[in-house]
Amino acid sequence: TSYNLQVKIKCKICQGITEYSNESPNAQFSSLAAGAGLVGGVNRQQLQTIFSIIGITAQSSKGHYHSKQNEYLEKINKEAEISAQIALSKAIAHIKAKGERVLPTSFDCSWSHCRNANQASGELIFQGNLDGYNHKPVIAFATSEKPRKLKKKNGEEYEVFHGNHEKTSRQMEHAILLQIIEKIVPILEAADVLLDIGVDGDLNSNKTLNNIPCVSKVYADLKHVGKNIMAKIAKSSMWKDYENTIMTYYNSCVYAASGRKLDENKITVSDAELEKVQIDGLVAHLSDDHSLCWDEVCWRKDNPDIQLKAPHLKEYTPNQREKFRQFLKECFYISTKQSLITHIRTSYNEAFNRVKLCFQDKKIDYWKTYSTRHALAILQYN
Ligand SMILES: [Zn+2]
Ligand SMILES: [Zn+2]
Numbered sequence: 001t002s003y004n005l006q007v008k009i010k011c012k013i014c015q016g017i018t019e020y021s022n023e024s025p026n027a028q029f030s031s032l033a034a035g036a037g038l039v040g041g042v043n044r045q046q047l048q049t050i051f052s053i054i055g056i057t058a059q060s061s062k063g064h065y066h067s068k069q070n071e072y073l074e075k076i077n078k079e080a081e082i083s084a085q086i087a088l089s090k091a092i093a094h095i096k097a098k099g100e101r102v103l104p105t106s107f108d109c110s111w112s113h114c115r116n117a118n119q120a121s122g123e124l125i126f127q128g129n130l131d132g133y134n135h136k137p138v139i140a141f142a143t144s145e146k147p148r149k150l151k152k153k154n155g156e157e158y159e160v161f162h163g164n165h166e167k168t169s170r171q172m173e174h175a176i177l178l179q180i181i182e183k184i185v186p187i188l189e190a191a192d193v194l195l196d197i198g199v200d201g202d203l204n205s206n207k208t209l210n211n212i213p214c215v216s217k218v219y220a221d222l223k224h225v226g227k228n229i230m231a232k233i234a235k236s237s238m239w240k241d242y243e244n245t246i247m248t249y250y251n252s253c254v255y256a257a258s259g260r261k262l263d264e265n266k267i268t269v270s271d272a273e274l275e276k277v278q279i280d281g282l283v284a285h286l287s288d289d290h291s292l293c294w295d296e297v298c299w300r301k302d303n304p305d306i307q308l309k310a311p312h313l314k315e316y317t318p319n320q321r322e323k324f325r326q327f328l329k330e331c332f333y334i335s336t337k338q339s340l341i342t343h344i345r346t347s348y349n350e351a352f353n354r355v356k357l358c359f360q361d362k363k364i365d366y367w368k369t370y371s372t373r374h375a376l377a378i379l380q381y382n
Pocket of ligand 1: 011
């Protein structure tokens with residue numbers, strides 16, 4: 001059995017033959033099947049199995065399937081590009097309508113089927129809500145793909161896919177970020193708009209982004225930074241019981257500083273001031289001295305009768321308190337020197353990474369259709 005059905009009717013009187021087919025000449029089933037494989041997030045073997053189970057055993061050959069699939073690739077990639085451009089224009093119009101000129105965004109990147117794989121993709125997400133969008137939209141994206149080489153029987157290598165990345169997998173994130181910046185800089189410059197970018201903690205994007213005039217500031221993601229700090233605290237036999245106490249105070253300070261930044265009536269806190277209250281403020285706070293604590297962070301300030309919860313440092317000597325202070329300093333050190341005072345969160349990028357998984361099964365290495373499957377995720381999401 002095949003997809004298409006042909007019916008021939010011969011007239012007994014005039015001998016005329018009328019043909020009917022469920023396949024329209026504009027949409028051949030073999031072409032639709034190849035498209036279904038892309039949209040459905042499966043490869044040829046998987047699709048073949050799916051069709052066989054429902055009884056369609058006569059299917060396109062491997063070569064035919066792939067040539068039909070190739071017809072889609074460029075068109076889908078182009079559509080996704082247009083979709084991101086539209087979202088970017090709308091985002092710019094959105095902030096301009098509010099009298100602002102800095103576009104808050106977040107960037108993240110993920111590998112195809114395993115870390116340091118041959119393909120990776122990344123997106124820049126606008127942190128605001130746009131009319132007509134269910135999510136924070138993707139305003140730019142890029143993929144980084146290494147060449148794909150196969151070996152002949154005689155051991156000779158030949159290239160079947162060129163890609164756009166010759167360097168190591170570690171440099172892929174930077175390559176993707178640069179591609180994205182390259183795409184949007186002309187648009188930002190024309191609109192006289194700057195960019196704020198939030199990145200997750202592992203990426204030292206400062207080097208990449210510092211020389212780009214459109215980039216106003218790069219921020220670290222609190223969740224990511226927090227995870228690294230918790231890992232450091234857990235390693236300390238001396239202070240590991242203080243993990244919750246430290247993290248609660250640390251995060252509350254970041255939220256308070258970010259809140260003050262948005263509030264026109266409050267003075268914006270610098271990164272150095274934030275770090276000072278997170279370290280010296282916490283040491284004093286746990287020693288029951290709340291003079292450094294911020295109102296938003298410490299309720300003890302206005303309620304001195306309430307007992308300080310354990311663990312604290314009340315019974316500790318000044319020497320031990322200084323050790324705790326040094327410990328905090330080491331834990332809180334951010335090598336990338338990125339600011340935390342922001343409402344930009346990369347959690348929207350993580351949500352998008354799950355959409356990518358619908359189109360790019362992590363078990364499969366889609367070397368040829370990778371960028372198109374990524375483009376489909378963009379189209380679905382935007
Ligand atoms: Zn007839
Ligand atoms: Zn306090």
